[in-house]
Amino acid sequence: MKNTKGFGTTCVHDLHDFRTTRPHQLPIYATSSFEFDSLDQGISIFQGQEQGHIYGRFGNPTIDMVAAKLGQLEAHGTGMEVFSLLTSSGMSAISTLGLALLKKGDKILTQGNLYGGTTELFTRIFGNMGVELILVNLQDIDQVRDQLSKDPHIKMVYFETPANPTMACVDMEALATLAHEYGAVAVADNTFCTPYLQQPLKFGVDYVIHSTTKFLNGHGNSVAGAIVSPHMDTMRDVVWKALKLIGTNCNAWDAWLINNGLKTLEVRMDRHCSNAMEIARFLDQHPAVERVNYTGLPGHPDHQLASRQMTQHGGMLSFELAGGLEAGKQFMNNLQLCTMAPTLGDVDTLILHPASMSHAFIPKAIRLENGITDGLIRISVGIENVGDIVADLEQSLL
Ligand SMILES: *Cc1c(COP(=O)(O)O)cnc(C)c1O
Numbered sequence: 001m002k003n004t005k006g007f008g009t010t011c012v013h014d015l016h017d018f019r020t021t022r023p024h025q026l027p028i029y030a031t032s033s034f035e036f037d038s039l040d041q042g043i044s045i046f047q048g049q050e051q052g053h054i055y056g057r058f059g060n061p062t063i064d065m066v067a068a069k070l071g072q073l074e075a076h077g078t079g080m081e082v083f084s085l086l087t088s089s090g091m092s093a094i095s096t097l098g099l100a101l102l103k104k105g106d107k108i109l110t111q112g113n114l115y116g117g118t119t120e121l122f123t124r125i126f127g128n129m130g131v132e133l134i135l136v137n138l139q140d141i142d143q144v145r146d147q148l149s150k151d152p153h154i155k156m157v158y159f160e161t162p163a164n165p166t167m168a169c170v171d172m173e174a175l176a177t178l179a180h181e182y183g184a185v186a187v188a189d190n191t192f193c194t195p196y197l198q199q200p201l202k203f204g205v206d207y208v209i210h211s212t213t214k215f216l217n218g219h220g221n222s223v224a225g226a227i228v229s230p231h232m233d234t235m236r237d238v239v240w241k242a243l244k245l246i247g248t249n250c251n252a253w254d255a256w257l258i259n260n261g262l263k264t265l266e267v268r269m270d271r272h273c274s275n276a277m278e279i280a281r282f283l284d285q286h287p288a289v290e291r292v293n294y295t296g297l298p299g300h301p302d303h304q305l306a307s308r309q310m311t312q313h314g315g316m317l318s319f320e321l322a323g324g325l326e327a328g329k330q331f332m333n334n335l336q337l338c339t340m341a342p343t344l345g346d347v348d349t350l351i352l353h354p355a356s357m358s359h360a361f362i363p364k365a366i367r368l369e370n371g372i373t374d375g376l377i378r379i380s381v382g383i384e385n386v387g388d389i390v391a392d393l394e395q396s397l398l
Pocket of ligand 1: 089090091092115117118160189191192210211212213214223224225
């Protein structure tokens with residue numbers, strides 16, 4: 001290639017290899033903007049008449065293809081057309097959706113046992129902006145109807161199912177139907193299940209939220225989130241617009257890591273679920289264990305509901321040690337294979353003792369109100385050979 005440019009110009013300008021055939025794997029587009037062939041093309045892409053990319057914050061081929069794949073998975077088998085967006089984290093998916101759809105004076109109806117960050121976001125940040133949070137037991141449909149019927153300012157019903165720490169479930173179809181009856185939207189955080197185990201859109205939910213940081217990526221090496229919805233116009237004109245203006249976009253590298261995780265989602269989830277079932281049964285018969293919270297056990301209060309909404313019971317469970325706080329600390333210190341880490345959904349087994357770790361600074365009364373007792377242990381069951389996980393739990397329980 002003959003080069004007549006100066007040294008500095010040669011440094012500055014990229015070479016483009018137009019000889020290449022198509023890449024087999026999705027490449028990482030590390031570019032903050034896209035070139036136009038002509039002014040006319042630039043104008044028509046800006047005006048939305050021609051498809052094309054403009055600027056990295058608005059999306060790029062890596063990010064868009066991974067978002068589209070996640071959309072296909074959430075809508076799989078439903079025949080629905082959906083619009084999906086990747087965000088910089090699970091929290092930014094929730095904040096972007098809230099900022100896009102809610103305004104001062106609106107209220108969010110939700111449950112007390114949400115992901116801790118979500119409750120704090122709603123109370124501190126949204127609260128300061130005049131968006132009020134109403135906490136009710138979303139399992140009590142009469143109470144939900146009562147709240148909705150007496151308060152027209154409730155514009156969003158927000159839920160997680162199953163939810164920490166007891167894996168309590170809510171009836172998504174009943175909640176979505178009620179929300180719609182009273183002019184609110186239904187939003188589900190589907191992080192624990194992934195679309196392989198549960199598809200909230202099937203039950204009439206309007207917006208599905210994900211922290212892809214967890215099972216969707218699965219390997220613990222990226223932080224990102226997603227919003228998926230069949231409301232095409234609102235997603236394009238309101239939610240995507242908010243995302244572009246707030247700047248909560250995902251980056252190409254994290255999107256690419258999610259894509260790698262998605263390739264094995266089905267086989268990983270099958271293994272997470274079968275391992276969790278076996279561990280739940282093992283713990284259930286262990287004398288040091290007072291109670292096991294896993295929706296796959298017929299004794300779980302929401303076993304029937306979970307069986308209706310989910311195809312399998314997931315990789316998350318918690319259990320109560322008879323010996324309380326001391327037993328909990330001792331159990332954690334005895335672990336050899338399982339890792340103490342404050343995340344979930346990775347391929348390896350992760351264990352958390354909420355009373356001494358994630359919830360140590362929350363007043364005991366409030367902890368207990370939300371089921372976080374001193375002896376409670378949470379497990380994100382990994383995809384190791386299940387015998388090795390059981391052996392580690394068994395030697396730690398002594
Ligand atoms: C982790 C998590 C979030 C927050 O996601 P980040 O990616 O950490 O921002 C939200 N909801 C649930 C259920 C989670 O587990």
